[in-house]
Structures are given as C-alpha cells and as structure tokens.
Amino acid sequence: MGKIIMITGATAGFGRATAMKFAQNGYDVIITGRRKERLNELGKELSKYKVKVLQLNFDVRKNSDVVKTINNLPDEWKKIDILVNNAGLAAGLEHVNDGIIDDWDRMIDTNIKGLLYVTRAVSPLMVARNTGHIFNIGSIAGKSAYEKGNVYCATKSAVDSLTRSMRIDLLKHNIRVTQIAPGMAETEFSLVRFHGDEEKARAVYKGIDALKAEDIADAIYYCATLPPHVCINDLVITPTQQADVFYNYRKA
Numbered sequence: 001m002g003k004i005i006m007i008t009g010a011t012a013g014f015g016r017a018t019a020m021k022f023a024q025n026g027y028d029v030i031i032t033g034r035r036k037e038r039l040n041e042l043g044k045e046l047s048k049y050k051v052k053v054l055q056l057n058f059d060v061r062k063n064s065d066v067v068k069t070i071n072n073l074p075d076e077w078k079k080i081d082i083l084v085n086n087a088g089l090a091a092g093l094e095h096v097n098d099g100i101i102d103d104w105d106r107m108i109d110t111n112i113k114g115l116l117y118v119t120r121a122v123s124p125l126m127v128a129r130n131t132g133h134i135f136n137i138g139s140i141a142g143k144s145a146y147e148k149g150n151v152y153c154a155t156k157s158a159v160d161s162l163t164r165s166m167r168i169d170l171l172k173h174n175i176r177v178t179q180i181a182p183g184m185a186e187t188e189f190s191l192v193r194f195h196g197d198e199e200k201a202r203a204v205y206k207g208i209d210a211l212k213a214e215d216i217a218d219a220i221y222y223c224a225t226l227p228p229h230v231c232i233n234d235l236v237i238t239p240t241q242q243a244d245v246f247y248n249y250r251k252a
C-alpha cells in the first residue's frame with residue numbers, strides 16, 4: 001500500500017475532486033458517500049491511475065454505521081494518513097423565524113455530529129501510528145454570520161472551533177489538523193441548499209467566476225504535501241470577485 005487518504009462525501013464537488021487529485025499523485029484512496037452508484041462510477045475513474053481504491057457506502061450521521069465501517073476496515077486500509085472531513089451541506093436559506101426544523105437537523109447532524117463521529121472513529125488509528133493529517137472543510141460562513149445563514153453558519157463556526165481544539169488535543173500525537181474555509185464554489189452545494197431548484201442555484205454564481213472543486217483539491221494537496229514539520233492551520237479561499245460573505249463584485 002502507498003499513502004492512504006480517506007475522504008467523506010467523495011461522490012460530488014470538493015470530495016470527488018480531492019479523490020481525483022490524490023489518486024493522480026499515487027495515493028490509495030478511501031471514498032465514502034451515500035450514493036452508491038456515484039461511488040462505483042468514481043471508483044472506476046480512480047482505478048485508471050493504478051492506485052488502490054476502497055468504496056465505503058455510509059451516512060456520516062449514523063454513528064453505529066461509522067463505527068462498524070471503520071472497525072471492519074481490512075488491516076492494510078487502517079493505516080490512514082489523511083482524513084478529509086468534507087461531507088456536509090447547507091439546507092435552506094430562511095430567516096430564523098421561518099426556519100425548517102428538518103433542514104436544521106440535517107445540517108447539525110451532518111456538518112457537526114457527522115464530522116465528529118468520523119473523527120472519533122479514525123483518529124485513534126492515527127494516534128496509534130503517531131502520524132496523520134486531518135482536514136476539516138469549514139467555510140467563510142463559519143467566519144461571519146450572514147442573513148438567513150443562521151444554522152449553516154453556526155455549523156461551520158462549530159467546525160472552525162472544533163478544528164482548533166482538535167489540533168490542541170492531537171498535538172502530542174504528531175497529527176496535523178487543517179481547516180480549509182472556502183467561499184463561493186460552484187458544486188452541487190447550492191442545488192442541495194435550494195432543494196433541487198436549478199434556477200435559484202445558478203443565480204448564486206451569476207456574474208462571478210466562482211471557485212471550482214479542483215481549486216480546493218489543489219489547496220488540500222498543497223497542505224498535505226508540505227514537509228512534516230509544517231502545518232497550515234487555517235486557509236480561507238475565495239474567488240477573486242469575493243472579499244468575504246458580504247462583499248462580491250458581480251460582472252453584469
């Protein structure tokens with residue numbers, strides 16, 4: 001086996017692009033997600049690079065499935081060098097007084113609890129080997145709250161805080177912990193946020209040369225391949241036309 005990277009939410013967007021980037025560079029890849037057909041399709045694509053691929057089909061919200069899946073990993077796959085806690089979503093964009101409880105639960109359960117469940121299951125494997133690198137995908141939404149962003153922003157603030165405390169907890173185990181905090185990136189993110197409304201999703205990026213999933217994959221690869229004594233703690237990445245959550249410059 002070569003170096004191993006495990007990516008949650010590899011069936012689309014950042015996760016998929018990250019799997020491609022690392023496979024192209026010789027890493028063995030564990031890809032996870034709920035959509036089995038997407039995993040199968042990506043698995044085929046990745047094996048073109050002559051690397052080993054393991055597909056794990058589970059929902060990060062179900063701790064019993066997370067624990068069972070990680071405990072049942074074949075021994076050679078337990079040597080995970082890099083974990084990318086990427087699975088996540090925004091659901092809805094409403095004022096708090098109009099909020100949809102089911103959307104809130106999905107975001108909290110996926111973005112916070114799912115990230116914790118996976119980290120709790122995988123980090124002991126890294127501690128045992130005294131090496132590892134964990135990436136948490138936060139957001140600029142975790143840096144400043146915006147109107148109607150309420151619960152999504154809160155979940156990404158939690159990722160920001162957890163990243164900092166995880167880094168402290170894992171310091172003595174030689175484990176690097178990096179947050180990547182992207183701004184606007186054109187993936188399936190807005191389609192999911194607007195419950196499949198393509199027009200609303202497209203409008204988010206109108207007049208903006210948004211980030212591409214590959215931009216985030218490149219940043220993760222850069223951080224992961226720095227010398228072992230170097231840890232990038234936090235990387236905020238926006239399109240050039242976006243200063244922060246409030247200021248965009250849209251071309252007509």
Ligand code: NDP
Pocket residue numbers: 008009010011012013014015032033034035038058059060061086087088089090110114137138139140181182183184185186187188189190192
């Ligand atoms: P996509 O919707 O394109 O991809 C999301 C991925 O997460 C999919 O592979 C999906 O897989 C997976 N996922 C969602 N829920 C679960 C779950 N319960 N269990 C397992 N996997 C799950 O979005 P992005 O690539 O844009 O988003 C990736 C991360 O980046 C998210 O955490 C998002 O909050 C964050 N982010 C996105 C930004 C953007 O503008 N796009 C900006 C900043 C941060 P499946 O449905 O198959 O389970």
Ligand code: 8X3
Pocket residue numbers: 138139140141149182183184185245
């Ligand atoms: C996604 C970026 O600004 O749409 O996390 O919330 S934003």
